[in-house]
Amino acid sequence: MGTSYFGHQIFNCYAPETGNIKLLIMAGTDQQKEKYLKPLLEGECKAFFAMTERNVASSDPTNFETTITKQGDGYIIKGSKWMVTGIQDPRCKFGIIMGKTTVNSKSPFTEQTLFLVDTQHPNIKILKPLSVLGYDEAPNGLGEMIFDNVYISKEQMLGKEGAAFAMSQGRLLGGRLHHCVRLLGLTRRSIDTLLERGQRRYHEGKKQKEDTSYQEKIGKIECEYQICKTMILNAAMILDSLGGRHMQSLKAVSEVKVAIPNKCQWINDECIQLFGAQGITTDYILQIAFQASKSVRLMDGPCELHKKQVARFTQGSHMFNELVNVNGYIANL
Ligand SMILES: Cc1cc2nc3c(=O)[nH]c(=O)nc-3n(C[C@H](O)[C@H](O)[C@H](O)COP(=O)(O)OP(=O)(O)OC[C@H]3O[C@@H](n4cnc5c(N)ncnc54)[C@H](O)[C@@H]3O)c2cc1C
Known part of the structure; x- marks a missing residue:
């Protein structure tokens, strides 16, 4: 499969989908599995995984600055992510974002939480497409994303609070x-x-x-x-x-x-x-x-x-x- 540049796309076995599928199987609720995992497994849509940030050394996950703050019955996501693989693909319907929910927790490694977000949210924007050594990386195009006060319900949390890392x-x-x-x-x-x-x-x-x-x-x-x-x-x-x-x-x-x-x-x-x-x-x-x-x-x-x-x-x-x-x-x- 690997000898072809797009073989893994055809077999629905590519990054970041395989990892996203794994996360949803591991930690998704029944509703999350029905809404997000099923179409992903069927190859009906794609999904991004947004962790890396332009302004901080992203090899160290304790540096991430995007905040996901509790508000009422849900959360507000505020920040930006970049090098987000797949976001330029029109089939990319949702994604998993990592953000800081807790400040000053016992360990800096337990401050970040994962959430599922729908790409079509009006406050989620692609700031700019990115190329890799001059390639547009189609159909997996990378991009920089802005999360401008994105409200999500608490049911969108994937796994437990603080367990993102x-x-x-x-x-x-x-x-x-x-x-x-x-x-x-x-x-x-x-x-x-x-x-x-x-x-x-x-x-x-x-x-x-x-x-x-x-x-x-x-x-x-x-x-x-x-x-x-x-x-x-x-x-x-x-x-x-x-x-x-x-x-x-x-x-x-x-x-x-x-x-x-x-x-x-x-x-x-x-x-x-x-x-x-x-x-x-x-x-x-x-x-x-x-x-x-x-x-x-x-x-x-x-x-x-x-x-x-x-x-x-x-x-x-x-x-x-x-x-x-x-x-x-x-x-x-
Ligand atoms: C093609 C491509 C696709 C990607 N897709 C995604 C994606 O879909 N989603 C996503 O979130 N991210 C994605 N990334 C981002 C990738 O995960 C980050 O680039 C990576 O984690 C490094 O972070 P950084 O670029 O901020 O480098 P930095 O953390 O700034 O590190 C820069 C350099 O410093 C050195 N360094 C860093 N840490 C250490 C250490 N502990 N000890 C010694 N030296 C060190 C290394 O030489 C490193 O290359 C993608 C990257 C590429 C290239």
């Missing part, structure tokens, strides 16, 4: 793995596209594939690819067998999040170099695979954060002490 951690675990799987699929396609070209391109009277420096590079590329594949399979197996709340699962997914996009970026860069100028044009998939590698290094928490995470897990079992239970969700603070 812990719930998002659960959502992102599978999401990170999916991103890496899809990226590796695209990277395979880049390699195969290069291999095909190597059979018909001539340099100094020889086919490119017969050149020893080319062969050496292909060997290195293939080894790196196989390392990625094995790491992903390993993480998927651990996650499948131990579940998302086990320390080994958190560690394995962070390892993948650090290693795969980095290696894929290198592989795709090498592929483009060996392919020649056409590799950076939109004629071929290689530049999309390169762009996707760069994006995955940043999304769902940048690699640097996950390197630290891996280090903390590697340094010892004392990490168990830092896994805390927030309203029934296990969070690794």
